[in-house]
Amino acid sequence: MPGASQITVSRAESSTGSSAVARSDERVRLQDVCIVHGRGDQAVVAVEGVDMHVGAREIVSIVGHSGCGKSTLLRAIAGLLPNASVQGRISVMGRSPDEARRSGLISMVFQESVLAPWRTVERNVTLPLEVARGRTRTPRRTASEQLELVGLKGYEKRYPKQLSGGQRQRVSLARALMMEPEVLLMDEPFGALDEITRDEMHSELLRIWETTHVSIVLVTHSLAEAIFLSDRVVVMSSHPGRVADTIEVDFPRPRRTDLKDSPEFSRIAHRIRVSLEHNR
Amino acid sequence: MPGASQITVSRAESSTGSSAVARSDERVRLQDVCIVHGRGDQAVVAVEGVDMHVGAREIVSIVGHSGCGKSTLLRAIAGLLPNASVQGRISVMGRSPDEARRSGLISMVFQESVLAPWRTVERNVTLPLEVARGRTRTPRRTASEQLELVGLKGYEKRYPKQLSGGQRQRVSLARALMMEPEVLLMDEPFGALDEITRDEMHSELLRIWETTHVSIVLVTHSLAEAIFLSDRVVVMSSHPGRVADTIEVDFPRPRRTDLKDSPEFSRIAHRIRVSLEHNR
């Protein structure tokens, strides 16, 4: 592939071999993971033979067709699926997902905003902090500071029902960011946002990423978003979900917004697009 | 603006004057619409002084920042808001939204997928048909044909809980398309879909649009989508929501996908982006 100096595309199979040697800075590692939804006659293999890893302070995006198993994968990493349905090995900072979750290492933004209807926006954002056991760190920001950063100043006392779709999604986002986790799992967190708000959220996410040690796994449908934010883009195929390609994105950081207009950027995007088309 | 031969940008105010003369092919018309959410102390003006019209077989997109009032506007057109909270005049095919709704002229895809958890995918799609009073037309497609067109063949007997986010959104889409309405209101119908699936949905939508007389109002955050699909893009400003700009998109139809790479396309996109940035 011509001029792909900053691009490394590796076959899923080949990367499996090399990554068998665990790296010290590894945060998330999936080995030969297979996940089944449902039981008995209804059982459906959602993902199969998935190998993946996320290093410290890395941002890894997952792209793939609707229904290929992205959300399922995130839930598995977060330890939210019943043990019986997950086969293979998943480790988060050297621990099982369950343990990692219990150590408060993981935070997650769900695909559809998950808010408590009986709590105001502000108290939805503080909910995990209120209940986090064994947590001693005080958050860097107050809830209203965090809400201001996601553009929801003045909405603190509203109830979720009184918000627009995008506003609800930003409340979910603010809640996950408040936790300052080691591993942040995001399932299409900016899907309901317009481009400008989305760009603001990107900046906000990168600002947090820069000042902390957070590793991020981001599910997105926007290739531009995936490339702009990530160190690596994982392309998944469907039925069942497998890792089809892993594309390293080596643009130096901090990245400027006009990077998106560069030919390199377009080339990576094209590369991913081709890969996606080949891996329906 | 140089080379903007295919672009017409009109101030919201100026378009109001000219459109006061009702056109015969007009499907949807909003005049000085103001919508208030909540009551008493909690009351919030969502949109104010909105003028807008959609002609026969026109596709009009609405873009604007998160929370600017797009969903509110669609609900008002569909006659789903309490009468007391809507001021100004809205007419759909010469009738009030309520009447138009009762004549089965309107179909809507909601921002978040709205499915009956107790019905299978297939029976969710047929739900509106089963209950539509005074409807005599038989649908052109069966539910499973429609599901195949949105890429959900083989999912007919699943329950909504057993679907991915994007799959649920496509079920909602299939349900609205089954109705073959005169006016189709779509609130970010493709938000949870990957690019390829999204493109397929675009083709499917345009196919239906070509073979019927449907007028479409589409809320979207993707400018490319807005431009590629629409005859006109309405840019809304926030707090309260107003029509800031109306941009005519005069590309001839049928439009080919590579249109998106044309400089004209980029110029319109840029134009909208500037408008959006000026109208926070």
Place this chain on the structure above:
Amino acid sequence: MTTAAAPTTSVAEPPVRAEIPPAARAGLLLRVFRITRSWLVLGSAVVLWQVVVEVFGIAPYILPAPSEMIASFADNAGLFLDGLLMTTLMSLGGFGVALVVGVALAVLMARSALFEELVYPFLNIVRVMPTVAVAPLLIIWFGRNALPIIICSFLIAVFPILVDVAHGLTSVDEDLVSVMKLANASELSILLHVRIPNALPYLFSSFRVAAPGAVVGALLGEFIGARRGLGYLITVYSAQLNTAAVFVLALLSCLVGIVFFNVCVWLERIVVPWRTVVR
């Protein structure tokens, strides 16, 4: 670099089905145990009861031993089973009417706040009104037959059904109602296709209260004036100070309640499979 020649059909393939190893299925013995364990616990309770009565020498006129009760039942099996049948029929009748009337009233309440406001005081009155106070009225109005008994049963069973179903009918997804309205669905269609399915888990939940309630109501009805049924037999044997028989009859009443209850729970699993219990 990519997997070669992946099929590029425009339509997604149907999902792959997984094979679950048979080991994951519960063994037959385990399943038998699961089905019977609540009866096992009841059985142990009975044994414990017998032991307690014998060890502490509790007098039979206070708390008869299960063995005495079994003897009493054996002596009067025909009579008691006839009572059981009657009470079961009366409870079923009351429950059936409560189901129909409760759902109907709930629908009316879900349609109109005014109706709710006007009807609740009356319902409260009929619910709280002590049977002894209105017993002569009930018998004089409805005759010396099954009707007053069914009415008593109905009055207790209708309340939970009504309240829970009204709750279920009004806590539907607003947007789903909007979808229906956009299809120009009639209120009846919205009721049948959205509200009622949504209220079904609430209905079944209410059965857990209404089913034993219907039995209690039938017993009360039989106390005030009947010639058959467990409630009537209880008054007769109680006047004869036959505590063992009274307890057998009371437990037979409970049996009706438990069977009713379990039928409802079993129906619930079949009728509302989409309700997921989040523990």
Place this chain on the structure above:
Amino acid sequence: MTTAAAPTTSVAEPPVRAEIPPAARAGLLLRVFRITRSWLVLGSAVVLWQVVVEVFGIAPYILPAPSEMIASFADNAGLFLDGLLMTTLMSLGGFGVALVVGVALAVLMARSALFEELVYPFLNIVRVMPTVAVAPLLIIWFGRNALPIIICSFLIAVFPILVDVAHGLTSVDEDLVSVMKLANASELSILLHVRIPNALPYLFSSFRVAAPGAVVGALLGEFIGARRGLGYLITVYSAQLNTAAVFVLALLSCLVGIVFFNVCVWLERIVVPWRTVVR
């Protein structure tokens, strides 16, 4: 071409507040009518009752006229009000215990399917067990005091609370529980911050059944052995064939039920403002 120099702050401005014209508010008279209309209907029912009794010449020992009932109340006001007070206290006691125990059991059931399976049969037994059958037992175990009465009240009130709260605790948003689990929230936190708020509308719904139930239970308890309270007075006046007094007492019982009920409905509006009723 665009509106000139729109502010381009990075943070969205707070929403604009709307002014609602005062005409949209209901007039005072209308509001007074709204608050009193259910009492107006009750009042008309009383008048109708009087007319029916007089026109059809219904004997007072079958259905006394409201006027006779008012006279009876006037004659015995002190005694009746004392009964009202007692029954109110007993019902409150039973209701309070039912609230605590019902919610506690519901929590245990929501935690464990096994617990649910094992506990329901026993609960059914205590619910269905006829009071007359166990009355001597209750008195021997709990003494000749308020306790058996409160227990009767409790037994009827606890069931709907338990069932509805268990329903509410288990029909939470699974993802919200996931959010809590990701924060390493304890089961207690999940209970307090997710399950219980989610169950609150169910709890208040159950009160509509439990509140009148608590009153009925207190009355039943007073029937079996008390020397004060409306239930006791009803048995005494019923033995005197004083139907007017019995009806007054029965209606006072209903009054307790209705007041309880309305207090619960009123509390519901305050405590669960986020529950939207979709009509």
Place this chain on the structure above:
Amino acid sequence: GGSSSSADVPAGGPTPLKMAFEWTCSGDWSVVYSGLEQKIFEKHGLALTYDRGQGGSDTVPMVAAGEFDVGLLGAAPTIIGAGQGLPITIVGAAATSGPVTILASPDIKQPADLEGRSLAVQTDQFEGAMWEAYVKATGIDGSKVEVIPADDATTAEFLAGKIDALVVFYPTASTQAVLAARPDLTILPMQDHVPAYGHLMVANNRYLAEHPDAVRGFVTAWSESAKWVVDHWDQAYQLLVSKCPEVDPAALKFSMEAYFDGYTGGYAKEHGIGTFEIAGIEKTQEVLESAGLAKDRPTAEFVSLDYLPSQPIMP
């Protein structure tokens, strides 16, 4: 009299004694109210406490269980219970005449007139047993009487003239209410043909073994109090009325008179208040037995004449 028992006062202060009534406040309560007020129970070394019962069938077991030490209970539930081996002993009789009475419409003058008419009776209970015995004793044709099983509506129907006769427990407020509504009714006491006892004094066997003197004191004190009531009728009545505000004074008056007819008439008139003979118990037992309600247990096992007043207390 009555001074004879004062020797029973134990050195360690009065003996606590819990007494059960069969039902709540009615004419029979005046004995206890007056006796307490006049310190007659105290004089016999008793610290008497009392409570209402919940009907004979619930209260007899409670005396047997020791929840109460003694009870003033109907003969029927007492003999039925004792027949089943309940640990109780009949130690005295308040009323040696039975309370079961037929109230009949005025044109019914004698038992034979019941033929061809309707009669409401609690068929499966004591009244039913009495009715069967009554039919036998009077020689009327029972098959010609339309027997209606009594329920909560039969009294109202009787008042409305839809039923011709009603079997009642005579000394109750409800009888008074019926008679007040239809003063011309014919009263046919079953006692006239079927001998049966009314209220009995019943003691718990364990209490009896531990405190025989207290039981003896109770029977005597109760009888002395009854005599005091007869001697101070109006005062006792006023006391009863003040203690039982929930019962209509007219009903109390009726009930008191009816009970005291039994307490001081017949056998008591000749042998003293509170006393009885075993034959009377046996006759009542026979009636119950023939209806299948009671078992044939030797009366010696549950009846004792040892606790009767040492000297007859004549009314």
